[in-house]
Amino acid sequence: MFTTRRPQRPTTAPVRPLPRALTAVTALVVLAVGVFVFTWRLGVESSVGDELVYRDAGAQYVDGVFTYNLEHPPLAKYLVGLGHLAFGGTLVADRLPSALLGILTGGVLFAITRRIAGPRAGLLAALLWYVLPLHPGVVEAHVGRQATLEMPLLFFVACALWAAQALLDRATWWRWAWLGVAVGAATATKLTGASVAVVTLALLWRHRATPGRALGGAVLAGSVAVAVFLATYLPFGAEGPDAVRTVVQWQLDHAGRGAVQHVAGVNHAFPPWWSAWWFQAQYLTWAGVVALWGLALLGVVAARRAGLVVATALAGFTLALVASPLKLPQYHDVWMPPLVVGAAVALHRLVTGSSGSRVVATAAGLVLLALAGQQGLNVATTAPADYRLVGAELRRLPAGSVVVSWADTGALQRYAPDLVYIGGTVPDCTAAALVVDTTIADRIPGADAAEWAAQCGASPRGFQRMQVLIPSRAS
Structure with a gap:
């Protein structure tokens, strides 16, 4: 005894396939976009x-x-x-x-x-x-x-x-x-x-x-x-x-x-x-x-x-x-x-x-x-930014200067290796600079760059999401 199976409904409407040449060109364009992006x-x-x-x-x-x-x-x-x-x-x-x-x-x-x-x-x-x-x-x-x-x-x-x-x-x-x-x-x-x-x-x-x-x-x-x-x-x-x-x-x-x-x-x-x-x-x-x-x-x-x-x-x-x-x-x-x-x-x-x-x-x-x-x-428009630019700014400081880091200290050490980096959130106007990365500083309790700048007379220099504050009374 034979049984018939109900034909399955197609999940999509029939779509006319692209010509092979057009498919190849489209694939090359997509690949070129990927090469560019990466x-x-x-x-x-x-x-x-x-x-x-x-x-x-x-x-x-x-x-x-x-x-x-x-x-x-x-x-x-x-x-x-x-x-x-x-x-x-x-x-x-x-x-x-x-x-x-x-x-x-x-x-x-x-x-x-x-x-x-x-x-x-x-x-x-x-x-x-x-x-x-x-x-x-x-x-x-x-x-x-x-x-x-x-x-x-x-x-x-x-x-x-x-x-x-x-x-x-x-x-x-x-x-x-x-x-x-x-x-x-x-x-x-x-x-x-x-x-x-x-x-x-x-x-x-x-x-x-x-x-x-x-x-x-x-x-x-x-x-x-x-x-x-x-x-x-x-x-x-x-x-x-x-x-x-x-x-x-x-x-x-x-x-x-x-x-x-x-x-x-x-x-x-x-x-x-x-x-x-x-x-x-x-x-x-x-x-x-x-x-x-x-x-x-x-x-x-x-x-x-x-x-x-x-x-x-x-x-x-x-x-x-x-x-x-x-x-x-x-x-x-x-x-x-x-x-x-x-x-x-x-x-x-x-x-x-x-x-x-x-x-x-x-x-x-x-x-x-x-x-x-x-x-x-x-x-x-990729261009040098953030830590590279901050590193160039810090390299102007004398070797051995103390810098307070509210940032990726390892990266700062790569771009400006001749400085001494410390932590801490209490304003220290004897430090040569304070580096603030907002994506890191917002996780540090008590990290208040405005208070630091007010107490030490520092005007922040902006580098996209980062700031460098150099106290006017640094010694």
């Missing part, structure tokens, strides 16, 4: 904070010295070190691996989105990735333009989503192994990268008709991930096991003691649950956050089964960010790969839908276009 004047922005640490660690690691910055796994620092070694040890050389991974991430997001909604949506995802701002830290530059852990992390997270999207269609042992490699590499970049393993839940649900094979594949992926993570410690030799214990214990201790962040005008050692959205709004604006999230959620719903991996990743990352006691500004950047994929799917479906849906696409698109335009302008 590499234009790459060595100009100030090098501060974590970037200085990772540059030093990477340079030491390629020299066989593994004693620095053990609180994070080593993979991204190997990449920074290889850039340092291969391209001459300049700031551009140190940043080049991150920039190249940023460009490649656009290609990975294209591949993911093409599987869900076709090549047009894929190109749109790559373009969104390239043009939308992503600078959650203290430096207003896309994380792909800094030699930090974030860009390698996002690349491996995107690769894990790519592998999972392929597994959603057809589960093979090599695809499970590919997923394990990506998850292991993400974890070997930052321990928080392990959160991308949440996509396994979507795969187990998708392949629930063959639970034994699905569970076996998940075990294979987990085993490969652990092996990849541990393999990154092989260069440490006999010190490898201690280094692994150190990174885990340090992160646990860090979560226990918290980290002071300035959120919505208030300092918090353990910021509120909504902090990740607040950090995101600092560079996307609240209108941009609403537009991006609205499109992404619409996209994963419209994609139905094909959007299961992206939806699971977005939900898992959100749960991790809300539940984590630590809420540093850069943690929320793991949202961007699934957000970009979801938003591209939604925009593609909206513009090929009814006139009403095209109105929605236009409204959201205009918000994102404004953000993209500002990001492009920021890249095009």
Whole structure:
């Protein structure tokens, strides 16, 4: 006895494919935008904070010295070190691996989105990735333009989503192994990268008709991930096991003691649950956050089964960010790969839908276009700023002068190394200068530059978000 199956309704209206030549030209234009965004004047922005640490660690690691910055796994620092070694040890050389991974991430997001909604949506995802701002830290530059852990992390997270999207269609042992490699590499970049393993839940649900094979594949992926993570410690030799214990214990201790962040005008050692959205709004604006999230959620719903991996990743990352006691500004950047994929799917479906849906696409698109335009302008006009300019100002002081720092002292020491830097918030008019970075000073209790200037007769000299106060009665 035969049964008939009800034909499935198409999830999208038929769309005439672009001519191959036009598709190729469009892809080249999108790639050119990515190359520009990630590499234009790459060595100009100030090098501060974590970037200085990772540059030093990477340079030491390629020299066989593994004693620095053990609180994070080593993979991204190997990449920074290889850039340092291969391209001459300049700031551009140190940043080049991150920039190249940023460009490649656009290609990975294209591949993911093409599987869900076709090549047009894929190109749109790559373009969104390239043009939308992503600078959650203290430096207003896309994380792909800094030699930090974030860009390698996002690349491996995107690769894990790519592998999972392929597994959603057809589960093979090599695809499970590919997923394990990506998850292991993400974890070997930052321990928080392990959160991308949440996509396994979507795969187990998708392949629930063959639970034994699905569970076996998940075990294979987990085993490969652990092996990849541990393999990154092989260069440490006999010190490898201690280094692994150190990174885990340090992160646990860090979560226990918290980290002071300035959120919505208030300092918090353990910021509120909504902090990740607040950090995101600092560079996307609240209108941009609403537009991006609205499109992404619409996209994963419209994609139905094909959007299961992206939806699971977005939900898992959100749960991790809300539940984590630590809420540093850069943690929320793991949202961007699934957000970009979801938003591209939604925009593609909206513009090929009814006139009403095209109105929605236009409204959201205009918000994102404004953000993209500002990001492009920021890249095009990249110039020495902040710490580099402050360093030039401080180098005018006599060697050995005492400078009070309410800023990134490590960065000041790089740009003006012959001075003595101290802390403290009580006005000290004998100090040669006070340096104020507003993104850091707002987390220091009692740091009042106006009071300092009033007591010491200092007139502040402005450098974008920074000030240098030189007391008139300094001795």
